Amino acid sequence: MFEIGAEYRRRDLHAQYGGQTQQGISTPANSNLIFLITGKSGAAYGYDDGWEPEGVYRYFGMGTTGNMRMEGANERVRDAAEDGSELHLFEDLDNGFLRYMDEMTLAGWKHQDNVPDVNGQPRRAIVFYLSSVNAESVSAPPPTVRAPEASGLWAVPMPELRKRAQPNQARVEEPKQAARRVRERSRALRIYVLRRANGVCEACEEAAPFKTPDGRPFLEAHHTRRLSDGGLDDPRWVIAICPNCHRRAHYAEDAETFNNGLKTRLRGLEAG
Ligand SMILES: [Zn+2]
Ligand SMILES: [Zn+2]
Structure with missing residues (x-):
């Protein structure tokens, strides 16, 4: 559907699929697509998205002030697989364009305390760990009894x-x-x-x-x-x-x- 590495104008994306045009997590109505946007601007909210050495992507949930809650868009991300929704991760290039990273699946999530909010106040954040759906093929030969x-x-x-x-x-403690x-x-x-x-x-x-x-x-x-x-x-x-x-x-x-x-x-x- 989207090509890894290709750039998409955010406005066009929303014109075609709908979804909130400003939010980091955009959930178009009447669609099984969820857009996860990551970018430098998130750093202002204490977000520190990025790859963990274990190959999972750390993605901060939504909420600019106070504790993040597992509701709304955050809940949609947590329940994506169960709901049959697809998680599409994009990098915000800060010029109106988004670069497509990959389709992801939720590997786990956790709470992280003392993450500054937009006012610099410490609060509890939600961190999602995402894994590329292409990381491992489900059609690969099955592990043998020798494993x-x-x-x-x-x-x-x-x-x-x-x-x-x-x-x-499920909640997890560490990316590993x-x-x-x-x-x-x-x-x-x-x-x-x-x-x-x-x-x-x-x-x-x-x-x-x-x-x-x-x-x-x-x-x-x-x-x-x-x-x-x-x-x-x-x-x-x-x-x-x-x-x-x-x-x-x-x-x-x-x-x-x-x-x-x-x-x-x-x-x-x-x-x-
Ligand atoms: Zn097949
Ligand atoms: Zn057959």
């Missing part, structure tokens, strides 16, 4: 595994913890959809074409709501399919129709 940290997930009861694979808005949670959930999501498929393609219903070295049927996880099979999301949108069906979903003449069929199928599968 000790992953082996347990094949034995976890399915309802519990599904819970671990779902987006959650947020980054670890992203990896763990991504793994849980991949293994969850493979176990749900139980060796049979969830599209054509043929058996998986071959087995992996550790004897498990090979299927790929496909993201039905994104053009790329980027990182985290919800079990409701990810389907386990055979390589042929996967190619079809991305490259076929009827890719869009086929993909819509997969979404319908997922609704049935996830209805339980």
Whole structure:
């Protein structure tokens, strides 16, 4: 939808999609898009957005004076995955243009005390930790049983595994913890959809074409709501399919129709 590194005139963006034209977090009505704007001007409010060494992006919530509250736009960011909203991060170039950074997913959030507000008064801020949806592909081969940290997930009861694979808005203490949670959930999501498929393609219903070295049927996880099979999301949108069906979903003449069929199928599968 947006091209990483490309510049967009903010006015045009709002003319096309709507949303608050001044705020750092813009939430267009009747849309599943949320724009997160970061920029130097935020420093005046004690904002200190930026990348953590662990690869998660630190993004300060909204509120210019007093304690930040988990309501309004902040709440929309926290609940984005559950609501089916997309978080699009832009850098404000301070000349009316925004540079697109990436689509992000929430890895966790925390409170941070003693952050000066616009009047220089210390207050409690909300810090979101965001991770690029492209950081880890959900369709990458699943971890094998030889990976000790992953082996347990094949034995976890399915309802519990599904819970671990779902987006959650949990508080975290440190960016390291947020980054670890992203990896763990991504793994849980991949293994969850493979176990749900139980060796049979969830599209054509043929058996998986071959087995992996550790004897498990090979299927790929496909993201039905994104053009790329980027990182985290919800079990409701990810389907386990055979390589042929996967190619079809991305490259076929009827890719869009086929993909819509997969979404319908997922609704049935996830209805339980
Ligand atoms: Zn298939
Ligand atoms: Zn795919």
